[in-house]
Amino acid sequence: MIQTDILVIGGGPSGLSAAIAAGKSGAQVLMVDRSPQFGGQLMKQTHMFFGSENQYASTRGFEIGHKLIKEVKSYKNIKILPSTTALGIYEGGVITLEQKIGAEEFYLKVYAKSLIIATGALEKSLPFANNDLPGIYGAGAVQTFMNEYLVKPGKRVLMVGAGNIGLIISYQLLQAGVEVAGIIDASPEIGGYLVHASKVRRSGVPILTGYTILRADGTDHIEKATIAKVDQHWKPISGTEIEFDVDVLCISVGLTPSSAFFWQIGCEMLYVKELGGYVPRRNEYLQTTVKNIYVAGDSAGIEEASSAMVEGSMAGLAASQALGFKHTSYENKMQGLLQEIQDLRGGEKSTHIREGYKKASF
Amino acid sequence: MLKTTGVPGERDLNGVFPSPERLKRGPVAIVECFETIPCNPCYTACPSGGINAFKSITDLPTIDFDKCNGCTLCISSCPGLAIMIIDYQHQKDYIKMTIPYEFFPLPKEGEWVKGLNRCGEEIEKVQVLSIIKENQHDKTFLVSIAVPKNQFKEIRNIKVGDSYDK
Numbered sequence: 001m002i003q004t005d006i007l008v009i010g011g012g013p014s015g016l017s018a019a020i021a022a023g024k025s026g027a028q029v030l031m032v033d034r035s036p037q038f039g040g041q042l043m044k045q046t047h048m049f050f051g052s053e054n055q056y057a058s059t060r061g062f063e064i065g066h067k068l069i070k071e072v073k074s075y076k077n078i079k080i081l082p083s084t085t086a087l088g089i090y091e092g093g094v095i096t097l098e099q100k101i102g103a104e105e106f107y108l109k110v111y112a113k114s115l116i117i118a119t120g121a122l123e124k125s126l127p128f129a130n131n132d133l134p135g136i137y138g139a140g141a142v143q144t145f146m147n148e149y150l151v152k153p154g155k156r157v158l159m160v161g162a163g164n165i166g167l168i169i170s171y172q173l174l175q176a177g178v179e180v181a182g183i184i185d186a187s188p189e190i191g192g193y194l195v196h197a198s199k200v201r202r203s204g205v206p207i208l209t210g211y212t213i214l215r216a217d218g219t220d221h222i223e224k225a226t227i228a229k230v231d232q233h234w235k236p237i238s239g240t241e242i243e244f245d246v247d248v249l250c251i252s253v254g255l256t257p258s259s260a261f262f263w264q265i266g267c268e269m270l271y272v273k274e275l276g277g278y279v280p281r282r283n284e285y286l287q288t289t290v291k292n293i294y295v296a297g298d299s300a301g302i303e304e305a306s307s308a309m310v311e312g313s314m315a316g317l318a319a320s321q322a323l324g325f326k327h328t329s330y331e332n333k334m335q336g337l338l339q340e341i342q343d344l345r346g347g348e349k350s351t352h353i354r355e356g357y358k359k360a361s362f
Numbered sequence: 363m364l365k366t367t368g369v370p371g372e373r374d375l376n377g378v379f380p381s382p383e384r385l386k387r388g389p390v391a392i393v394e395c396f397e398t399i400p401c402n403p404c405y406t407a408c409p410s411g412g413i414n415a416f417k418s419i420t421d422l423p424t425i426d427f428d429k430c431n432g433c434t435l436c437i438s439s440c441p442g443l444a445i446m447i448i449d450y451q452h453q454k455d456y457i458k459m460t461i462p463y464e465f466f467p468l469p470k471e472g473e474w475v476k477g478l479n480r481c482g483e484e485i486e487k488v489q490v491l492s493i494i495k496e497n498q499h500d501k502t503f504l505v506s507i508a509v510p511k512n513q514f515k516e517i518r519n520i521k522v523g524d525s526y527d528k
Contacts (some may be wrong), residue, residue, distance in 0.1 A: 001394065048441035048502070050401040052419050058403040058439045060500065175465055189365040194397045195442025197368030202519040204482030209366045347398035347420030 004030040004079075006319055007095060007112035009086045009261065012040020013305045014297025014312030016068040016119035021316030022116070023075040025325035030110065031078065032097055034085040038072070039065030040120060042305060044143040046175070047168055050193070051306035054340055061305065062147075068309075077239060082109075085299035089115070089265050093292075114292040114319045118264065118312060121255035121276065121298035127162065131217035135222035139165050139252035145177050154248035158225045159183040160213050163250030164192035164304070169252060170200045181244045184211040186230050193349070212236055216249055225249050255302045262299075265290055274356030275301030281362050284338070289362070294319050301356055312342045369480045370394055375515060380427045383435075389432020394444045399509035399521060401415050407439035438499035439461050456508040458491060461519065463505040468493055469522040476521040477509065486513055488520065 006022050008015045011033030019031045037043060045061020056064045072078050090096070095115070097108040123138040125131070132352040135154060137145075139161070145151045159170050163183035170180045170298040183200065188210050190197045201207055207282055210229055214236055217224045229240035256277035262269060267280040268289040280288040280295050287294050298310035313339045323332055346354050363371045374396055384390060391412065393404065398420040405423060412430030413423050432447045443462045452458035469475050469490045477488035485508075494504040499511045509517045 048500070050399060050441050052400070052402050053406055057501075058407070058441060150424055190368060193399050193442060194364055194368065195395060195399075195440075195444045198364075198370065198394065198480065199443050201368035202478060202480045202482050204478065204521070207366075207368045343419045344400040346418050349397060349399050350420075356422060 001094070002030065002108060002110045004028045004110060004112050005028070005323055005325070006114045006116060006316075007032070007110055008116045008118060008119055008316075009095075010040065010118035010119050010297070010299070011035070011038035011080065011082075012118060012297060012308070013042050013064070013068070014308040014315070015040070015116070016065075016072055017309040017312030018118060018296055018316035018319075019072050019078050019080075020068065020075070021313040022257045022320040022325075023072070023078040023316075025317075025320040026077060026329050027320040027323060027325045029075075029078045030037045030112070031072070032084040032086055034083065036083045038080060038082060041140075042068075044140075044147040045168075045249060045305070046147055046172055048307060050304075051344060052340075053307055055306040055344075057306075064305075086261070089261055097236050113323055114294070116294045116312075116315045116319055117299055118297045119258040119261065119299045121302055122258050122326075123251075124254045124256055126213060126251055126253055128213050130217060130222075132220045133216050133218050134220065135218070135247050136216060136249045136251065139169050139250055142248070142250045143169055143172070146172060152178050153175055153250075154246075155179060156181055156246045157248040157250055158213075158244045158246045159250045159252060160228075161185055161254070162190045162192055162197065162209065163252060163254060164196060164206055166250070166252035167192040167196035167200055169250060170205055171196065171203070172215060174200070174203055174205070177215075178248075180205045182206045182208055182244050184208045184213065184227050186210065186212040186234055197205075208242075211242075213249070214241065222247060222249055226271075226292065257299045257301060258319065259299060260279070262288060262293075262295070265293055267293060270360055272356045272359050274352040275360060280362050281360055283362060285334070286315040287318060287322075292319070292322065301353070301360060303353055307341055307344050307353075310337055310344065312339055314341070367481075370396060379426070379515065384427045385448065388451065389447050389449040390427060391425055391430050391432060391436055392439075392446050392448055393425060393436075394446075395423055395440075397441065398422060401441065403439040403441070404436045404445060407436045409433065410433060412436075434460055434494070434504055437504055438502035443460060443502070446518070450511075450514070453508065455511055457511055457514045458506050459509045459514065459517065460504050460506045463503045463520065464501065465522065467522060468495070468503060469505060469520065473522070475507070477507065477513070477517040478519040479516045480518045480520055482519065484521065485516060486510065487515065490520075
């Protein structure tokens, strides 16, 4: 059995930041990710990030990922296992892992004194007629195709969802030379940052708010998508249908926290609409209701990468300090991070996040 | 309008363009940032104090039009690509507009390209004056175009591709 002080599950922005923060204290840290490459969703982000210098503002997402990975690798006391999936967490702090090396799979057992769960989120989907036709993708898949494997998903795309992900991927599709026929969203207003909306709009992509997807049609793949206006009860209004000839429909209608491990451990869970679904209740320093089990990033509530990195740092700092590893000026560092995250969530756009965190905190 | 279509309206834009007197004094930054999102790299990128200090990271950027000299450094620091530089006195009938551009192929100097408005509609053919692709701008290229003075508030983007002879 592998023994470690802290196991970090998930090597995305929050997991990497957690490992670095904990690693600074000298604690033995093991970080696993099911992907062959660490960095999580950062590695698909070709746009520049918002935030301040502390969260690498103006740097492109994948470059932030590379910086964090490089920093993680500079610590001798941080071990990373790529292509390794955490399978289950058992009484007494034993975690089982499945590690893939080439075509072979190995089962490992780990005993960790403390656990930081940074498993991110899952994409939501939509029920509509023929939503299983080839050519209908989740936004993550489209981004993986384009930005990881350099494969265009198709020729002409209709984007469903005008949140940040829908807007950003539309822009990236344009950059890849794919036509974007339009972006629709059932909400009366654009959900993502307006600067993203403005830049795709001035590139000629119409944004239609108050519209939903009705159906997809095609023989062996999608050839046509039909949308319609919705009334105030979000019901389609007959006679308002518009058809789009597209070979790709990209569904970007939000994320829900990946919460399976918290349920298995027996953390107290709460459904918080503002945070995207069930999340573990946690204190200010991201410890759940179970001692030495921490949460960070999207699995704590759907937000974005800048705050995920700050949360990761907080969880890593708190978890290592609680195990008796000493940080120089711990209090100052923690207060600084608390202030940073409060600032990031300070705007009008983050009202729901602030409300969600109030509900989930104890 | 902005919140439903992504197109800023006249009132939004009037709040971010400087006075005609200031425009005539030389190049200046126009920041089309209308939402209190957590972001401040324009302020940290500015070497001349042209962007007023942020009290909070979610403040909207405001320009000190006396200090801003239109140096272009803020353009590629803005993750929202919301900043352009306008040199109103560039020529008698044309202003020089410098915008961020992240598409390939890049236009060539002297090439005529489509001038697009904030809805992405082609409203004029415009000529490319210069392209800056320094490392410090990462991969956000700066393209300067000559825009007729009567359209300087309408044009905000270009489309390269179909070439023009003019």
